[in-house]
Amino acid sequence: MQKGSALIPFLLVSLLAIVGGIYFYFNQLGKTPTLTPTPGLSSKQPSQKNELKTYTNEYLGFEFNYDDKKLTVKEDSEQEFNKRGNGDFRTNFTSYVTYPPAEFMDGIVVLDETSSYDKNPLTIWVFNNSNNLTIEQFYANYWYYPFVWGDYTARRNSVAPVNDATISGQLALYGIVTYQPGSPKFVYLISGGEMYLFRIIGEEGEKILQSFKLLEEKVGCFVAGCSGQLCVEEAEKDIITTCEFREEYACYKEAKCERQPDGKCGWTKSVELISCLEEKRSSSPDIVF
Numbered sequence: 001m002q003k004g005s006a007l008i009p010f011l012l013v014s015l016l017a018i019v020g021g022i023y024f025y026f027n028q029l030g031k032t033p034t035l036t037p038t039p040g041l042s043s044k045q046p047s048q049k050n051e052l053k054t055y056t057n058e059y060l061g062f063e064f065n066y067d068d069k070k071l072t073v074k075e076d077s078e079q080e081f082n083k084r085g086n087g088d089f090r091t092n093f094t095s096y097v098t099y100p101p102a103e104f105m106d107g108i109v110v111l112d113e114t115s116s117y118d119k120n121p122l123t124i125w126v127f128n129n130s131n132n133l134t135i136e137q138f139y140a141n142y143w144y145y146p147f148v149w150g151d152y153t154a155r156r157n158s159v160a161p162v163n164d165a166t167i168s169g170q171l172a173l174y175g176i177v178t179y180q181p182g183s184p185k186f187v188y189l190i191s192g193g194e195m196y197l198f199r200i201i202g203e204e205g206e207k208i209l210q211s212f213k214l215l216e217e218k219v220g221c222f223v224a225g226c227s228g229q230l231c232v233e234e235a236e237k238d239i240i241t242t243c244e245f246r247e248e249y250a251c252y253k254e255a256k257c258e259r260q261p262d263g264k265c266g267w268t269k270s271v272e273l274i275s276c277l278e279e280k281r282s283s284s285p286d287i288v289f
Helices: 003-029 078-085 089-097 135-142 202-211 247-253 271-280
Strands: 053-057 062-066 072-076 104-111 122-128 163-167 170-176 185-191 194-200 221-224 230-233 257-259 265-267
Touching: 053 104, 062 202, 078 089, 104 202, 122 202, 135 170, 135 185, 163 185, 194 202, 221 257, 221 265, 247 271
Parallel strands: none
Antiparallel strands: 053 062, 072 104, 104 122, 122 194, 163 170, 170 185, 185 194, 221 230, 230 265, 257 265
16 A cells, blocks of 8 residues: 555544544533532522511600611610719709709610610610700700710800701701710601600611601590599590599599500509509598499
8 A cells, every 4th residue: 555545544534533622622612511519518508688676665656677686675764874874964964054954754775786885876765845845945955965965165066966867757957976985976856745866876876767767646645534533545535434432533633644654545653643542542431423
């Protein structure tokens, strides 16, 4: 066999091998390799979603959302505040400015993992505003009592609530106290005969404030009963009772019939009411007529 004739088949085989290799390479280039997952592991990790919890306070008339895995909601009061500050702030205020601060109704505080009251995300205190003071008037009288007060220098004006905000669809005003830990934002909001004071620190506090919602205004409480001895909801104001006279019923004439901390209507148990009831109950027997 001649050398030239043997070379031709060799070249053909080589050419076919090259063409096949090129075809295989470009055919596989666009394919995504298939990976075999390791047993016990998922190729997709489930997304972590924070479930928010709703805190509702019917007595103060509001609700808001918060992350209960990171935050805790607790009731707050002037007494607890005094303990934290080692003083009697109401007495000190009264002594300093010659009149008492606004009547404190109730409050709540939201704490994070540090349980620090100095830099906690949110505090809400509610005061009686039966005189219908404007936010400017309220601040002029009490400033940010009890969290900030007593400094009547020029910076009193620099931290005043003059910036607009909208909370639960209502106009509010706020100021920022940059010289306190965390640079807290203090926000005033008027609702009915009450003044809400918010103390906001950090992103968590702002998130909660954005979810804050005033509840629908509750109907009032009514004095009922033949002798005016009952404090009831509006739906029960025409309730029929037996007509009897007891000495203790006279005590309710000066008592307050209003919504209680549990959200129900009732007589506010003041020192005067309790004392009067104890005295009257030991007097004459009931007379039914």
